[in-house]
Structure formats: C-alpha cells, structure tokens
Amino acid sequence: MRLEINNVTKKFKHKTAVDRFSMVIEVNDCVGLIGPNGAGKSTLIQIIADILSADEGYILLDGQKISTKKDQIGYLPQYPNFYSWMTAFETLLFMGKLSGISKSHLHKDIPLILEKVGLEKEAQAKVGTFSGGMKQRLGIAQALLHKPTLIIMDEPVSALDPIGRREVLNLLKEIKKETTILISTHILGDAEEICERFVVIKDGQKIEDATKTQLLNRSQESAIYLTIRKEDYEWLNQVENLPYVKGIENFGDGFKISVQQMEDDAYRLLQHGMDRKIGFKKFEIGVRESLEEIFLALVVKV
Incomplete structure (x- = not known):
C-alpha cells in the first residue's frame, strides 16, 4: 500500500x-x-x-x-x-x-x-x-x-x-x-x-x-532548568547579562537557561546565585525538550 x-x-x-x-x-x-x-x-x-x-x-x-x-x-x-x-x-x-x-x-x-x-x-x-x-x-x-x-x-x-x-x-x-x-x-x-x-x-x-x-x-539542547523564589526573580536580569548565558526562557514552573559550556557554566551560575543568597527550589542540568514544545515552536514561529 x-x-x-x-x-x-x-x-x-x-x-x-x-x-x-x-x-x-x-x-x-x-x-x-x-x-x-x-x-x-x-x-x-x-x-x-x-x-x-x-x-x-x-x-x-x-x-x-x-x-x-x-x-x-x-x-x-x-x-x-x-x-x-x-x-x-x-x-x-x-x-x-x-x-x-x-x-x-x-x-x-x-x-x-x-x-x-x-x-x-x-x-x-x-x-x-x-x-x-x-x-x-x-x-x-x-x-x-x-x-x-x-x-x-x-x-x-x-x-x-x-x-x-x-x-x-x-x-x-x-x-x-x-x-x-x-x-x-x-x-x-x-x-x-x-x-x-x-x-x-x-x-x-x-x-x-x-x-x-x-x-x-534536531531540537534537543542541553540547558539548565531552575526554579527560584518569586522574590528572587530580579536576579534573572543579572543572569541575562552574564557573558556565558545565551538566553532565558520560561519553562514549566521555572526557567530554562541556555549557556555556552554546560558543565563549567552551570557551576558558575549556581555559584553566582549562592553568592547572592538566591533561594533555589530546583537546579537541574539536562535535556528536557518535549515533542509538545517542538510542536508549539513550529506552529508559533513558522
């Protein structure tokens, strides 16, 4: 057939x-x-x-x-x-x-x-x-x-x-x-x-x-996935301007942060937050892209 x-x-x-x-x-x-x-x-x-x-x-x-x-x-x-x-x-x-x-x-x-x-x-x-x-x-x-x-x-x-x-x-x-x-x-x-x-x-x-x-x-990309206290959201403005950060997106109940060198930059970002006493509820490294997200990206961007 x-x-x-x-x-x-x-x-x-x-x-x-x-x-x-x-x-x-x-x-x-x-x-x-x-x-x-x-x-x-x-x-x-x-x-x-x-x-x-x-x-x-x-x-x-x-x-x-x-x-x-x-x-x-x-x-x-x-x-x-x-x-x-x-x-x-x-x-x-x-x-x-x-x-x-x-x-x-x-x-x-x-x-x-x-x-x-x-x-x-x-x-x-x-x-x-x-x-x-x-x-x-x-x-x-x-x-x-x-x-x-x-x-x-x-x-x-x-x-x-x-x-x-x-x-x-x-x-x-x-x-x-x-x-x-x-x-x-x-x-x-x-x-x-x-x-x-x-x-x-x-x-x-x-x-x-x-x-x-x-x-x-095609779409998978390692990134940092974190959730922080609402009172710490202002810290993300600093994060966005860090030289090794490529971008920040909303993801689930938190944020997806793309960086240049995953292992080194993840440690630097975590240390940056801890130095400023940021309350991390979650800090994960890995691939979290789903087909649902890929579909939404295709439909919205094309």
Missing part, C-alpha cells in the same frame, strides 16, 4: 483550507497529522477519504485514483453517528451491507471484529447505552469491517474522557501492528503514544514531516 498526496488544494469561498499539500505514506506507517484547530486537518482527511473533492492536485492509492480504491480505506470521523436504537451487531450488519459485504461474511466477521475492539459482550446492547469510548470503539470496528489496507481517523480521542481515551489509544496500538494508519489530532501527546512519524500542518500548508527521533535529535 502506498498513498500519494500531490499538491492538494481546497478552498471555501475566500479561505484556503488546504494549500498545495503533498505527502507519501507507505505500508505499515502510522502517521500523525498534527496541527492546531483550524489548520486544515479535517478538510485534508475528508479529501483523502474521498468525501470532499480537491480543487487542485490529486491523490493516488497504489498508483490509482483514490476514488477507485475506496474499498481499501477505512474512515472514522471525529464524531461517529449511529442509530441509538440499533445494537452493536445490528449497526455493523447495517454498515457492512452498505459496503457491499455479503450477509454470510458479516455474520462470521462481526463477532471477530467486536472481540477485536473489546465489545464482544455488548454485541446485543443498544448503541444508545454506550459511553463515548465504546461508541468510538464501535466506530473503529465499522472502519475495520471490510478489512481495509489504510485506516484514516479524524481526532479519534479528542472528545473522550480519560478512560475512553485510554481504551481507544490501547486499541490503536494493536491495530497499527497490521494496518497502515493516518490519524489527525491537535493533541500531540495522543499521537506521540502511537505514531512514529509526524506531519505538521498550519494554515493548510505542511510545515514539517519527520519521525519522532528526527524531531527530538
């Missing part, structure tokens, strides 16, 4: 939702499409799923137009909509018939799919009684029902409570072992847990495409 997105553009009146976007996804990839709200993620996802048409560009799956390969795609919208009066089994039976799957195959496959998503005991329960996490798992079941080679998910866990989110994330970890996945989300922590590659989109344009390791290696 190879998905190719080539210079896709989509406009709505005077707004360009997706702007000349290109990317390639290979078999068994698990890719996180990351971006802030309004970045164009959902629009791009719907174009890939052939729900919306692109104004420009094209999408190929295994070298053929995506519109001819829809049977190879499983799609989970952000808010899957089911008939509340149907049972889980009836829902999948109904969805499967719409997809052209034979009744005999459905009666054989549905119990297996429900077991896969952890809903085998709820097969005859009405969907209207399901929690958000259960409905999302049922949505994943319907996306898997026709055995697609590519599953596309739009914000699969953003609307769930912590328990529902954990259920779905654990399920996705299992699914990615045997299926290619593209997930859109604005919550980087969720994507970080299951994806090996991240494509960042902002204002409809791709601004980054890299693996987790590449992002961390």
